[in-house]
Amino acid sequence: MKKIIKSKALLSFAMLAATSIGGQASAANKVLLKMPTAYGTHLPVLGETQTWLVDQVATISSKRVKIKLYEPGKLVAPFEILDVVSKGKANAGFGSPGYWAGKMPASPLFNSVPFGPDAGEYLAWIYFGNGGKLWQQMYDDAGYNVKPMLCGMLPPETSGWFSKEINSPDDLKGLKMRFAGLGGKVMQKLGVSVTLLPGGEIFPSLEKGAIDATEFSMPSIDSKLGFHKLVKYNYFPGWHQQASTMELLINKDTWNSMDETQQAALEVSCRAAVTYSLAIGEASQFKTMNDNVENKGVTNVRWSDEMLETFKNTWDEVAEEQSSNDPFFKVVLDDLNSFRDQYSIWGKNAFLPK
Incomplete structure (x- = not known):
């Protein structure tokens, strides 16, 4: 009986030691x-x-x-x-x-x-x-x-920094612009020569004239990169993002x-x-927008309804082309659009207009 008790005690000690070692190993992982x-x-x-x-x-x-x-x-x-x-x-x-x-x-x-x-x-x-x-x-x-x-x-981005006002689609033609994502394909279709650059390369490209205009992010981020020093017209809303x-x-x-x-x-x-x-x-955006106007000579401009309609119609064309060219693009976009169709009853009724 003493041997049995001793064996059980040794077994319990061994299990406890193993658990402790395992815990230490886990902690060390x-x-x-x-x-x-x-x-x-x-x-x-x-x-x-x-x-x-x-x-x-x-x-x-x-x-x-x-x-x-x-x-x-x-x-x-x-x-x-x-x-x-x-x-x-x-x-x-x-x-x-x-x-x-x-x-x-x-x-x-x-x-x-x-x-x-x-x-x-x-x-x-x-x-x-x-x-x-x-x-x-x-x-x-x-x-x-x-x-x-x-x-x-x-949150929403701005939709571009320009050196001149853009009043019609014709004003976009021939511009060299940094633009990312699917919005870039919209701008290409409207006659813009689009290039994708990392954030750190945009200001030097503007300064050297390699590009005429740019979009990147929100006002606070764009301000940090200094776009306002070279281009003074900042357009809203960020229809592309x-x-x-x-x-x-x-x-x-x-x-x-x-x-x-x-x-x-x-x-x-x-x-x-x-x-x-x-x-x-x-x-952090409203502070920067106010500072841009009051201290940096920036003009905040909202796209006209006509320009927004042009962007939207052109995006519809791009979406159809991309879906035709890539099956998985179509799968994802169809799924997102289906979700948005279901969401719309909530989206249209739940929120106050701003």
């Missing part, structure tokens, strides 16, 4: 995400969201997940982030899905859609419609070894190596970053 970014941390909203995310992830995970952020171009160029993360040369990256339009034509639909949903409707489709599933499917079907995560949401997403890409092998609590720390932090970026974005 730390992950470092080396994350190149497409956006400099000096930028309002975009940069602030990233640095906030780095701190948030470390805090929530008790430092079991850490992010080392690399400024644009320090580790890789912004437009190389997807390939680098997929191949595991960096295990994470931060940017916008629309940057991969040359690789996957449907990618801009997960970034911003001309005359598309505002932030609330967009989030509803991504989180509770099929948006998030289709987002992952896009990367999987294209053979990229990444997990995308919505990790920021921006009523809401814009930011994306955290994680190498799938790295993601699968993480335990549930580490994965949850990233998911919760990214959802919080959506709220953070949207709120700080909304809070």
Whole structure:
């Protein structure tokens, strides 16, 4: 009997020791995400969201997940982030899905859609419609070894900085302009020579005359980049980007190596970053717009109804062409439009006109 009792005691001790060792091993299983970014941390909203995310992830995970952020171009160029993360040369990256339009034509639909949903409707489709599933499917079907995560949401952007007033579609013809995403295809169709540049390359291109006009982001971000020093007409509304997403890409092998609590720390932090970026974005634009007018000689201009109708009709043509050229683009756009059709009874009745 004493031997039995002693054996049980030894067994219990061994199990306790194993549990303790297992717990220590789990605690020691730390992950470092080396994350190149497409956006400099000096930028309002975009940069602030990233640095906030780095701190948030470390805090929530008790430092079991850490992010080392690399400024644009320090580790890789912004437009190389997807390939680098997929191949595991960096295990994470931060940017916008629309940057991969040359690789996957449907990618801009997960970034911003001309005359598309505002932030609330967009989030509803991504989180509770099929948006998030289709987002992952896009990367999987294209053979990229990444997990995308919505990790920021921006309010409406401005729709361009020009050196002269634009009163008709003819005034656009022949302009050389930095323009991103599907809105860029609309501008191309209207006779604009469009180029896509990272944020840090726009001002030098304007200064050298390589481009005549640009769009990039919201007033506070554009102001930081100094566009107002060279072009004085800032146009609204941002018909091409009523809401814009930011994306955290994680190498799938790295993601699968993480335990549930580490994965949850990233998911919760990214959802919080959506709220953070949207709120700080909304809070900081009116100050910049007033300052632009009062101190920097900027004229804020609202597009005429006729110009907005031109943009809308041209977007409809682009959407049809893109859907014909790429089957997955059609799948995603049809799904988004179907969601918006169902949403419309709420959207039309629930909100007060501004």
